[in-house]
Amino acid sequence: MKRIGVLTSGGDAPGMNAAIRAVARKAMFEGLEVVGIYHGYQGLIDGNMEVLNLGSVGDIIQRGGTKLYSARCPEFRTKEGQQKAIEQLKLNKIDGLVIIGGDGSYRGSMTLTNSGFPCVGIPGTIDNDIPGTDYTLGFDTALNTVIDCIDKIRDTATSHDRTFIIEVMGRDSGDLALWAGLAGGAETIIIPEETYNMEEVIGRLKSGSTRGKKHSIIIVAEGVMSGSEFAAKIKEHADIETRVSVLGHIQRGGSPTGRDRVLASLFGAKAVEVLLAGHGGRAIGIQNHQVVDYDMNEAFEKGEIMDSKMYQLSKELSI
Numbered sequence: 201m202k203r204i205g206v207l208t209s210g211g212d213a214p215g216m217n218a219a220i221r222a223v224a225r226k227a228m229f230e231g232l233e234v235v236g237i238y239h240g241y242q243g244l245i246d247g248n249m250e251v252l253n254l255g256s257v258g259d260i261i262q263r264g265g266t267k268l269y270s271a272r273c274p275e276f277r278t279k280e281g282q283q284k285a286i287e288q289l290k291l292n293k294i295d296g297l298v299i300i301g302g303d304g305s306y307r308g309s310m311t312l313t314n315s316g317f318p319c320v321g322i323p324g325t326i327d328n329d330i331p332g333t334d335y336t337l338g339f340d341t342a343l344n345t346v347i348d349c350i351d352k353i354r355d356t357a358t359s360h361d362r363t364f365i366i367e368v369m370g371r372d373s374g375d376l377a378l379w380a381g382l383a384g385g386a387e388t389i390i391i392p393e394e395t396y397n398m399e400e401v402i403g404r405l406k407s408g409s410t411r412g413k414k415h416s417i418i419i420v421a422e423g424v425m426s427g428s429e430f431a432a433k434i435k436e437h438a439d440i441e442t443r444v445s446v447l448g449h450i451q452r453g454g455s456p457t458g459r460d461r462v463l464a465s466l467f468g469a470k471a472v473e474v475l476l477a478g479h480g481g482r483a484i485g486i487q488n489h490q491v492v493d494y495d496m497n498e499a500f501e502k503g504e505i506m507d508s509k510m511y512q513l514s515k516e517l518s519i
């Protein structure tokens with residue numbers, strides 16, 4: 201292995217830059233050449249890439265977003281698109297690829313590994329929805345952003361005796377909503393992995409108000425429905441007036457937390473070690489505080505395991 205490529209793909213996540221830096225610096229430390237591929241799989245198909253040096257990944261460890269830019273690339277889902285990507289990999293003499301992205305990007309990387317190009321995945325998504333790793337890069341930063349927003353919304357909710365519905369990101373995953381709801385003391389958390397009962401939601405609002413609570417916070421993961429749809433349901437069921445706050449892409453930005461920077465550095469270095477050992481189709485992650493690599497395909501077949509105990513606890517603590 202002489203030359204490796206690195207790209208970021210899918211929704212950007214804080215910590216991606218720190219991971220790019222770690223991949224590039226570790227690879228250079230090991231005597232490898234590193235090519236940065238721009239705009240994810242789109243850049244791979246278009247041959248939009250350049251050789252990185254030590255300085256090109258300087259001053260990025262603290263920045264949100266991704267220096268290599270990201271994209272969602274429908275063309276890469278097709279056989280023709282994947283073939284074009286493979287041609288570019290050959291043309292640019294790239295022997296192995298580090299993919300930093302979410303579950304979709306991982307699926308894409310498996311098509312390349314199956315075609316003979318070893319790919320290693322670094323989990324980068326605020327959704328925390330990659331099977332086999334306890335945390336993904338960006339989750340901790342996004343979590344803290346959401347908690348900060350909940351705290352601020354709570355100030356105004358209390359001042360006006362209001363119920364707020366806060367819509368949080370998470371297309372198919374409720375981790376961000378659940379963790380932020382638990383940490384922010386939300387009365388109700390609605391996530392895709394658990395069914396909800398509207399009578400129970402209303403019951404909680406009413407009992408809170410009976411015991412003199414000055415505010416109520418309901419967190420809704422966007423994968424279930426929008427905050428305004430949920431507000432309409434509450435209005436229809438109990439004629440309760442609410443305010444809706446959609447946090448949106450604020451959740452994806454900002455300087456990564458210390459935890460995300462450290463994870464990114466550990467993941468980046470491990471990805472290079474795994475490629476150097478000649479292994480493809482591996483995913484990097486953290487399991488029980490240990491940085492590990494594991495078979496990507498097998499992990500996806502098993503799927504993501506939801507922490508139902510945490511959901512139950514959030515209910516018990518917000519009666």
Ligand SMILES: Nc1ncnc2c1ncn2[C@@H]1O[C@H](COP(=O)(O)OP(=O)(O)O)[C@@H](O)[C@H]1O
Pocket residue numbers: 209210211241271272273274275276277278301302303304305306307308309311325
């Ligand atoms: N099943 C798949 N086969 C090939 N490429 C895929 C597949 N799923 C996703 N991709 C590629 O990965 C990109 C990012 O996936 P996406 O789901 O949007 O984001 P994320 O990686 O953050 O989950 C897609 O735009 C597409 O190019």
Ligand SMILES: O=P(O)(O)OC[C@H]1O[C@](O)(COP(=O)(O)O)[C@@H](O)[C@@H]1O
Pocket residue numbers: 210211212302303304324325326327369370371422452
């Ligand atoms: O960037 P877009 O197209 O607005 O996508 C929004 C989606 O991206 C995310 O922020 C991250 O999801 P991915 O990691 O799958 O890209 C989701 O929480 C959200 O549903």
Ligand SMILES: [Mg+2]
Pocket residue numbers: 210302303304325327
């Ligand atoms: Mg995803």
